[in-house]
Amino acid sequence: MGDEDVDGKCKIMSACSSAKLFLFMVPLVVVSGFVFVNIGPKNPSSFLTSLSTNHLSPPLLPSSPSLPSASAPSPSPGTSSLSTKVETIQGDYNRTIKLNPVNISSTSSNVTSTASLKVMKKRVVSNLEKIEFALQKARLSIKTASMDDPVDDPDYVPLGPMYWNAKVFHRSYLEMEKNFKIFVYKEGEPPLFHDGPCKSIYSMEGNFIYEMETDTRFRTNNPDKAHVFYLPLSVVKMVRYVYERDSHDFSPIRKTVRDYIDLVGDKYPYWNRSIGADHFILSCHDWGPEASFSHPHLGQNSIRALCNANTSERFKPRKDVSIPEINLITGSLKGLVGGPSPSSRPILAFFAGGVHGPVRPVLLQHWEDKDNDIRVHKYLPKGTSYSDMMRNSKFCICPSGYEVASPRIVEALYSGCVPVLINSGYVPPFSDVLNWASFSVIVSVEDIPNLKTILTSISPRQYLRMYRRVLKVRRHFEVNSPAKRFDVFHMILHSIWVRRLNVRIREV
Secondary structure, rough: OOHHHHHHHHOOOOHHHHHHHHHHHHHHHHHHOOOOOOOOOOOOOOOOOOOOOOOOOOOEEEEEEEOOOOOOOOOOOHHHHEEEEEEEEEOHHHHHHHHOOOOOOOOOOOOOHHHHHHHHHHOOOOHHHHHHHHHHHHHOOOOOOOOOOOOOOEEEEOOOOOEEOOOHHHHHHHHHHOOOOOOOOOOOOOOOEEOOOOOOHHHHHHHHOOOOOOOOOOOOOHHHHHOOEEOOEOOHHHHHOOOOOOEEEEOOOOOOOOOOOOOHHHHHHHHHHHOOOOOOEEEEOOOOHHHHHHHHHHHHHOOOEOOEEEEHOOOOOOOOOOOOOOOOOOOOOOOOOOOOOOOOEEEEEEEEOOOOOOOOOHHHHEEEEEEOOOOOOOOOOOOHHHHHHOOOOEEEEOOOOOOOOHHHHHHHHHHHOOHHHHHHHHOOOOOOOOOOHOOOOOEHHHHHHHHHHHHOOHHHHHHHHHHHHHHHHHHHHHOOOOOOOOOOHHHHHHHHHHHHOOOOEOOO
16 A cells, blocks of 8 residues: 555544554554664764665765665666665764654554555565565664673674774674675676786785685575675776776776676666665775776765775765775785884884875975984885884884875784874775774874874873774784684675665665
């Protein structure tokens, strides 16, 4: 029965019908409840949020437009008559919005007759409705975590100021482990699909693809049970095998991405069902953002897990996922994790690297070979070990290059060196969960001349706190094979899980 029928037929109710309505609505209200999710920072760019009750007009935040419904952006001919509607869950972690997926307005006088109730009971619940109901339950569970005692966990219990809300993150992570299912499209052949580099600066592409291909916990072979759908393409491989070097012609990559989405869109109903909103890609190549806009709905609607998480290049923190750039030269962490205690770190700050991008020239102009405490080099002195310099430094300077991401951030964490982030428009990895200001120093480009003053103003006591937090938080950036709980693979999955909680796909 549609809302129009209810509103048209049930404006005036008898006492009997009112009582029946009350008995019918109470369990629905109890089931739907009010969900107030609080997992992240206290600002409008938060992620785990609550959902509007109004199906027709989901609430919007001026700073972050919602995903379009089926009518916007203009769909391609193949998606002009969609049978679903996508809604974003808006709000921030402390400004809460009601969740009421059964769409019972608090001011409406809706009545359902006994005959209609029988019809409703006989109606078959779709797979999509089951999925959305399970996500609704997960949101409610995550909300209640902020009021519960910490959950015992044999592996790790998140605690401390490194997390915006440790208990809520932990509950969300456990809900992910319990519920989250991912369908990996089988279409496509290596090396462009189902393959990626594992021993380079782009190693996260290959490592993630490999883990997804071999995973048995989160991967499902039944797409009707999937919460999200993975498009297993590798932009790195496309640059190598499809792009003609120095041609400056990006069209072959665009065509490859577009053809793949058209293929899965024609073969399966899921892409068109959500206009791509429950699909995701992962790319660590600098051209990942550009490749994602090869198809308008992929760039606009889908979840994009990117190393190059630059807001000036259309990265949307509410929808997209920032992942760490990790340079695994040997393909493993052997010899990369660990370092001396703070008392054995005589160097205040260190950086060595090429001059490219807008930030590094400023850094070298002010600090290259000019201070014994701030060791900034374009090239390391002969016989000097880069990794030893990081291990002997209290702070490791991580400026942006051509792109905002840098493997130095993770290298610093691995070495027990407090990162100093200098960039513009960069969203650090997992910042929906992690409070980067608690274990790193964030410096604007304009403050580069004051770098030593900023670092020396940090008291020894505060530095020790930050150092200990670095040691605790680096587990979230470690690459393991097979993957381990709370490591980088699972943190990426959790970020995707959170973005899926941020949208609701409903049949219309």
